[in-house]
Amino acid sequence: MKTYLDCIPCFFKQALEAGRLAKASPKVQKRILDKLAMAIPKHRLKKSPPYMGRLAYKIAKKQTRCPDPYLAVKKKSNKLALKLYRHLKKKVMTSPDPLLMAVELACRGNIIDLGVKNCLDVEKEVDDFLNGNFNIHKPHAKATFRYKEFKNALRAAKTILYIADNAGEIVFDKVLIEEIINKWQDKDLVFAVRGKPIINDALIEDAFFCGIDKIAKVISSGCDAPGAILEFCSKSFVKVLKAADLIISKGQGNFEALSSGHNHIFFLFRAKCPVVAKHLNCRPGDVILTPS
Amino acid sequence: MKTYLDCIPCFFKQALEAGRLAKASPKVQKRILDKLAMAIPKHRLKKSPPYMGRLAYKIAKKQTRCPDPYLAVKKKSNKLALKLYRHLKKKVMTSPDPLLMAVELACRGNIIDLGVKNCLDVEKEVDDFLNGNFNIHKPHAKATFRYKEFKNALRAAKTILYIADNAGEIVFDKVLIEEIINKWQDKDLVFAVRGKPIINDALIEDAFFCGIDKIAKVISSGCDAPGAILEFCSKSFVKVLKAADLIISKGQGNFEALSSGHNHIFFLFRAKCPVVAKHLNCRPGDVILTPS
Numbered sequence: 001m002k003t004y005l006d007c008i009p010c011f012f013k014q015a016l017e018a019g020r021l022a023k024a025s026p027k028v029q030k031r032i033l034d035k036l037a038m039a040i041p042k043h044r045l046k047k048s049p050p051y052m053g054r055l056a057y058k059i060a061k062k063q064t065r066c067p068d069p070y071l072a073v074k075k076k077s078n079k080l081a082l083k084l085y086r087h088l089k090k091k092v093m094t095s096p097d098p099l100l101m102a103v104e105l106a107c108r109g110n111i112i113d114l115g116v117k118n119c120l121d122v123e124k125e126v127d128d129f130l131n132g133n134f135n136i137h138k139p140h141a142k143a144t145f146r147y148k149e150f151k152n153a154l155r156a157a158k159t160i161l162y163i164a165d166n167a168g169e170i171v172f173d174k175v176l177i178e179e180i181i182n183k184w185q186d187k188d189l190v191f192a193v194r195g196k197p198i199i200n201d202a203l204i205e206d207a208f209f210c211g212i213d214k215i216a217k218v219i220s221s222g223c224d225a226p227g228a229i230l231e232f233c234s235k236s237f238v239k240v241l242k243a244a245d246l247i248i249s250k251g252q253g254n255f256e257a258l259s260s261g262h263n264h265i266f267f268l269f270r271a272k273c274p275v276v277a278k279h280l281n282c283r284p285g286d287v288i289l290t291p292s
Numbered sequence: 293m294k295t296y297l298d299c300i301p302c303f304f305k306q307a308l309e310a311g312r313l314a315k316a317s318p319k320v321q322k323r324i325l326d327k328l329a330m331a332i333p334k335h336r337l338k339k340s341p342p343y344m345g346r347l348a349y350k351i352a353k354k355q356t357r358c359p360d361p362y363l364a365v366k367k368k369s370n371k372l373a374l375k376l377y378r379h380l381k382k383k384v385m386t387s388p389d390p391l392l393m394a395v396e397l398a399c400r401g402n403i404i405d406l407g408v409k410n411c412l413d414v415e416k417e418v419d420d421f422l423n424g425n426f427n428i429h430k431p432h433a434k435a436t437f438r439y440k441e442f443k444n445a446l447r448a449a450k451t452i453l454y455i456a457d458n459a460g461e462i463v464f465d466k467v468l469i470e471e472i473i474n475k476w477q478d479k480d481l482v483f484a485v486r487g488k489p490i491i492n493d494a495l496i497e498d499a500f501f502c503g504i505d506k507i508a509k510v511i512s513s514g515c516d517a518p519g520a521i522l523e524f525c526s527k528s529f530v531k532v533l534k535a536a537d538l539i540i541s542k543g544q545g546n547f548e549a550l551s552s553g554h555n556h557i558f559f560l561f562r563a564k565c566p567v568v569a570k571h572l573n574c575r576p577g578d579v580i581l582t583p584s
Contacts (some may be wrong), residue, residue, distance in 0.1 A: 012304065033300050033332060055368065
């Protein structure tokens with residue numbers, strides 16, 4: 001996906017948030033925004049939004065000298081999500097279509113991170129979420145929720161690459177992966193996380209903390225952008241990606257980075273912002289499950 | 293009020309909106325954002341937000357070669373607000389405290405412009421607004437709604453300068469001014485509008501179109517910022533301002549520009565954005581009536 005002009009104000013918000021989480025002084029926060037502003041005229045819109053997200057974050061890290069401003073957020077998210085694990089499993093197991101419920105939960109999993117970041121009453125949010133009225137039998141938009149195709153692609157695939165998004169959310173991914181493994185025993189599943197700290201995206205340590213290594217092979221994409229931009233990924237990751245029968249790309253950032261020009265890929269995410277929703281011709285908040 | 297760092301993303305949104313309203317191509321829209329980005333490092337935060345608003349708009353006007361991108365919005369707003377005039381008068385006249393109702397309506401008047409700009413169903417919005425549940429007897433926050441003091445200041449003043457905000461909204465101001473004139477016959481009231489097109493702010497022609505000249509002396513502040521920044525106002529306006537017994541400053545932009553260092557002034561507006569709400573220690577959307 002290209003960068004839309006409406007993404008530009010959002011880059012400033014992201015950089016400011018990173019600066020604040022790193023406890024930068026207002027002076028340093030202003031310097032972060034100034035440096036980002038200077039980079040805007042050089043940014044080509046045909047590049048995807050995670051290019052600029054990566055740069056905004058690099059600036060914030062450099063100016064604050066904090067290598068991982070979201071470390072505490074990620075740790076909290078993992079812990080909270082792990083607390084929910086049993087509830088999630090129960091919700092899947094008691095569902096008339098466990099795979100569909102697991103997909104739904106995985107897509108909605110990043111509520112955790114939003115809650116932790118925005119200091120909402122996360123426990124309450126999660127409670128509402130778990131007891132929530134989202135009805136998996138209420139059909140999603142047909143054009144952007146292609147569950148039947150996804151199921152067929154899963155059935156046919158032998159090697160599956162699952163590209164993760166955020167810390168915390170990966171516990172929800174774990175539930176989906178377990179459901180896939182449970183349903184089809186012939187899968188060879190690789191779970192890829194980012195190579196370096198970028199926003200609240202999951203790293204190797206998060207995947208291990210959440211026990212993903214017990215059910216899949218965990219690898220790093222080598223990437224330091226908030227979406228798997230292949231030119232920033234390691235050669236070994238690209239090799240795995242090219243060899244996979246099916247890629248499951250999780251989260252909006254990976255959609256933005258990978259939505260043009262890849263086959264055998266399904267994107268699972270919620271359209272979090274109005275720009276992406278418009279791009280997909282759906283409503284903000286919609287649960288998306290679509291091939292490229 | 294100083295510029296907060298959270299205002300910076302918003303400047304980009306404003307510039308983009310102006311570019312789009314002027315029907316700029318995406319290339320020109322990007323150029324507007326680039327030029328604005330280049331100005332950010334030079335912007336001193338101790339200046340008020342309308343400084344940067346003025347600059348953003350200047351860039352948009354120059355790059356699009358459109359002298360008044362909001363012209364159609366302003367005309368629509370005026371016409372729509374004039375249609376409501378009789379309803380507003382009725383609402384004031386049937387109220388147990390007509391002045392309080394007029395203040396309330398004046399503060400809420402910029403719903404019109406928001407509606408027109410965002411292509412909401414404005415008629416419906418206005419209907420809801422007029423039939424709305426806002427109860428003037430439900431007390432506003434005491435610290436930020438100082439009606440009794442305002443009434444006393446009005447009673448004591450002979451010369452009043454009313455600094456207007458948006459087109460359309462000025463019809464709501466007209467209702468308040470009529471109520472003031474009706475209540476006290478000794479007032480000498482001057483109504484000041486911007487000197488040059490800036491966003492959807494009212495100009496001389498809007499004041500005349502809405503018939504303000506029939507009830508007050510209409511003058512230009514000479515200002516081309518979205519708030520009466522005195523260094524951009526004409527000398528004659530500053531003279532009127534300094535001589536006035538009471539200044540009624542309408543709208544958030546004028547609050548941002550004038551909130552430090554003026555006596556005999558009351559600010560009437562709704563705290564439209566979270567930054568201003570936080571600055572005032574109130575909630576976004578709150579109706580504000582406060583001296584400086």
